[in-house]
Amino acid sequence: MTQHRFIADQALSVSCGLPLGDEAGLGALTLGGFLREVTAQYCSREALIHSRPDGTTERWSYADLWREANAVAKALVACGLAHGERVGVLMTNRPEFLSATFGIALAGGVAAPIGTFSTAAELGYLIEKSAISTLLFERTVLKKDFLAALAELDTRVTEATPHSFASLRFPFLKTLVMVGDGACGAVQDWSAFLAAGNAIAEASIAARAAAVSPADAGVLFFSSGSTALPKGIVSSHRGVTLQMWRMGPQQGLSDGVRSWTANGFFWSGNFAMIVGGTLAKGGTIVLQRTFQPADALALMEAHKVQFLFAWPHQWEQLIAAPNWAEVDLSSLVYVDETSPIARHPTVEVDWIEPRHCYGNTETFTLSAAYPAQTSREEAAESHGLPLPGNILKIVDPLTGRTMPLGERGELAVKGPTLMLGYLGVPLADTLDAEGFLRTGDGGWLDDAGRLHWEGRLNDIIKTGGANVSPLEIDEVIRECAGVKVAQTVGVPHDTLGEIVVSCVALHERAQVSEEDLRSHARTRLASYKVPRRVLFFAPEDLAVTGSNKIKTSELRRVAAERLAMQT
Template identity: 60%
Template sequence: MRLSAGYDEDGMVEVTEGLSIARGIALEDEQGIGPLTLGGFVREVTARHGPAEAAVIHLEDRVERWTYDDLWARSMEVARALMACGVGKGTRVGVLATNRLEFLSGVFGTALAGGVAMTVSTFFTPAELETVLQMGGCSVLLLERRVLKKDFAQILVDLEPQIGSAAPGEVASTRFPFLRHLAVIDSDEGLGAIEGWSTFLARGDAIDPALVDAAAASVQPSDPGVLFFSSGSTGKAKGILSAHRGVCLQLWRWPQWYAVTEPPRTWSANGFFWSGNFSMALGGTLGSGGSLVLQRWFDAAEALTLMEAERATMMLAWPHQWAQLIAAPNYESVDLSAMHYIDAATPCAQHPTINTRWREPAQAFGNTETFTLISVFPSGTPEDVAGKSHGLPTAGSTIKVVDPLTGVTMPLGERGEIAVKGPTLMLGYLGVPLDETLDGEGFLRTADGGYIDAQGRLFWEGRLNDIIKTGGANVSPLEIDEVIRAHPQVKVSQTVGVPDELLGELVVTCIVPVEGTNPEGASIRDFAKEKLASYKVPRRILFVAESDLKTTGSAKIKTADLRKLAAERLEAEGALG
C-alpha cells in the first residue's frame, strides 16, 4: 500500500493513500517526554524545580503554598500512610476532593505507593457516589468532608451506617466490600471509621521511605495508573482505567501544546477529577515548572480577586464561566495584566488590562478514553497549516474513519465514524471486556463523526447521534453553531435535530440571547443564510433560558435533553406533525 505524507512543523504524518487512515510520528521520535509513571513524573519535576512554588491555595483563614520539594514530601507522607494501610501494587485509592493541595499529594502519594488513583467527582449525588464506589472498588478513600453544602462524611455514613459505628480500619461493609480505610483530608477530626488527616498520616511513621522508593521503582509504565469516571451526553458514569504511560505522555505534552515560554501561574476552579482539567492544569503547569493557583470551586468574583493577587498568567475556564466572570462586580476594576495564556479570541481576553495574542490549542480532538487529545495543532500553528481542522494525530497514534455500520475504512475525505488507537488509549472500561470495546484491529470507535483530508488532518463534526439527517443530507450542528454564535445578540447556540415526518429531522437551533437583547428568529436565519447552504439553515429558532441547557459534569450540553425540550416546544406550538 503506497503512502503519502502530510507535514507539520515538527515532523511527518503518514496518510494511507486512498483511505481515511492517518498516523502520527513514531513515538520514539517525540521530543520533550520525561518519565512515564506518575511517581517518576513527580520525582522528575521536583528534581528540576525543587524550591520553586508548585501550588498555592487561599483558604478561609490562611494562604498555603507548596514548593515542588513540599509536594514531594507531602506525597511521600501520604504514600507511607497508604502502605501502612496495606496498599500495594494495583490497589485502588479513591480521592474525593476539590482542587486543593491534598488532592495533589493524594494522587501522587498513591502512585508512589504503587496504587491506582481513583478520582471521584464532588458533584456526584449520594446515589452516584454509591454507584462509583461500588464500581471502582477502592480499598482506601481519602475525602474532603465539607464541599459547599455537602458533608461527604455524613453522606457515606448515611449510605453505610457501619462506617459511622466502626473503628478506623475495621470497616467490613457488604455494600462496599473492598473498602477498609477512610480519612478526611480537610480536618483532623474524624467520624466513626473515618480518620482525621493527621491521624491517618501518622500511620506511615513506621514505614521506611526506602520501602516507598522500592515500591515506586517497581511500577511499570504499562501498569494501571488512574481510574477516572466520564459522563457523556447521557450523564451515566463510565469507569475508565488508564496506564501510567498514557497519562504521563499527556502531562509532558501539554506544555508543548501550550507553547509555554514562561512557566505559567495557572488558575483553575474546574475539578481535577476530570481528565481534561487534570492533564491540562497539572501537565501544562507542573510539567513546565509553573504554579497552580487553586480554587476549590468556581466563584467568579473570588476567582478574579485570586487571579489578581497571585498574578495568574493562565486561565483555564469553561465557556459558560466567561459570562459569569464578565458579570462579576469586580470585573471592571480587577488587574489582570499578568494574564498571557488566555485565548485572545475569548471574551475575557478583551479585558482592558489584558494584552495577549496567545491562542489556545483548541483545534484538537480527544476524550477521557485517550486521556485528552489524540489529534492536535499546538498553540501558534499558522491558520494556513491548521485550517478549520481538529489537528494531526499525536505521536504513536493512528486515526481512521470507518463506516458506522460495517466498520469498513472509508475512502479518503469521506465522512464516517472516527476510530482511534495509540499509546494513550485506555486499558478499558470497568466491567466491559476489551474485545467488546475495541474493533479487530485494536481501534476504539468513538461514536464521533468526521473525516480525514489528504494532509492527514482530522475534521471532527460532532457526535454521530448529533449529526442531523434532514431531507437526505447530513448536517453538522457544529458548523451551524459556529456561524450563529458569531451573531452579536447570541450568547449560546446549540443546534439539534428534531424528528419530522417529511424531512426525517428538522434542523432546530436553540439560542440563549445576550442579556438585554431581544433577537428575532427571522434575523438569525437571515444571518445564517449568508454563510450556510440552504439545507443547513435552521428551519426553526427557539429562544431558551440558560437554565434550560442541562450539562454534564464537564460542561457539555446534554443534547438528548435539549432535543426533547425542543420537540416538546414545537409540538406545543403546533409546528410538528
C-alpha cells in the same frame, strides 16, 4: 517538523502521527517518576498556592509536594495497600488532592478521582463500580456533606471504628480518611492517617515506586458514555504522563508559568492540562476549590496568573463579577485574542489558543491537535493532526470498513495513550480487530491528514465542558409518577455549548410540572446533569423510527425551536 504522516495508501481515510520515539520533551512515564523529575529540576520553586477558607494562604514548593506525596504513600503502605489497589480521591482542587494522587502512585496503587458534584446515589455507584479499598475525601463542598452521604449509604461509617470497619455494600472498602474537621466512627482524621505512616521507611516507598511500570494501571477516571451510568476508564501510567509532558508545549506555556483553574482535577482534561502542563514547566498552580468569579479574579490579580483554564460559561461569569472593572489582569498571557477576557482594559495578548483539537477520556484527552499559535489558515476548520504515536481512521459505522479519503463516517483511534479498558468490559468487546477504539463520533479526514470532527453519533450532550449521558437522565425522569416517555437532548447554547433539555410525555390525566421533575432530578443527579428545561409533548408528537426509537435529531430541532419561541 511535521507531526504526522500518511500511510502508503493515501486513498483511505487513515492518518498517522510521527513515531512516538521521535517526540521531543518527554520524561519519566510513571506518575511517581514524573513528580520525581520535576522535583529534582525545580525543587525550591513554588508548585502551588492555596487560599484557605480562613483567609490565610498556603504555599508548597516542589520539595513540599514531593514530601507530602511520600507521606501519603507511607500512610497507605501502613494501611496495607497492595500493588494495583484502587484508592478513591473525592476532593476539590486543593493541595491534598495532588499529594494524594501522586502518593497513591508512589505506593503502587491506582488513583480513582471521584467528582465532587456527586449525589449520595451517584457516590454509592462510583464506590461500588471502582472497588476502591481506600477513600480519601473532603468532608464539605459547598452544600454537600460527604460524611453524611457516606453514612446514608452505609450506617457502619459512623457506627464502627477505623479498625473494625467492614461494609457489606462496599465489600472492598476498608479505609476511610477525611480532610476537614469532624472525623468520627470508621473515618480517620487526615493528620492521624499521615502519622500512621511515620514508621514506614523512605526506602520502602522508593522501592515500590521503582517497581511500577509505565504499562501498569495508573488512574481510573469516570466519564459518561453511551450507557446510562458513568463508565470507569482505566489508563496506564504511560498514557497519563505522555499527556502531562505534552500539554505545556501544546499550549506554548513558558518556563515557570502561573496557572489557574477552578475546574475539578477529577476530569482528565483539567488534570492533564493544569497539573501536567504547569508542573512539567516548573510553574505554579493557583488553586481554587470551587468557582467563585469575584474570588477567581482576585486570585489572578494577587498571584499574577498568566494562564487561565475556564469554560466559556465561566468567562461570562467572570465578566459579570462586581470586581471585573477594577482588577489588574495585565499578567495574563495565555488568553486567546478573540476571548471575551481579552477585552479587559488591562489585558494585551496576541496568543492563539490551540482550539483545533480532538480527544476523549479514553485517550486521556488529546489524540489530534494543532499547537497554540497555529494560524487559522494552516489549521483551517479542522480539529488537528494526529499526535505522535496515534493513528486515526474513518470507518463505516455499520460495517467497520475504512472509508475512502474525504468521506464521512465514524472516527476510530489507537495510540500510546489509549485506555487499558473500561471497568467490567472485556477489551475485545471494546476495540475492533485492528485494535482501534470506535469513538461514536462522526467526521472525515482531508488530503492533508487533518481531522474534521462533526459531532457525536451517539447523542452524548456536552454542556459546560462536561459529557452528559441522556440515558442516565431519562432513567431518573422516568422514576416520577405520571411520566410515560422521557427523552433528553442537547440544545445548542452560546456559552455552554449545549444545555440539557428533557422532552417528556405524560400519562393521561397525570399532573406533573416542570419544576416537579427538575426538583426530583436534583436529588439524584449532579448539578450539571439536571435538565435546564423540561418540555412537555403529547406521546404522538414524539416521532419514532421504524424500530420504535425516538428520532433524537428531529426532537433536538423541535426542542430548540420551542425554546426560541418562548424566549
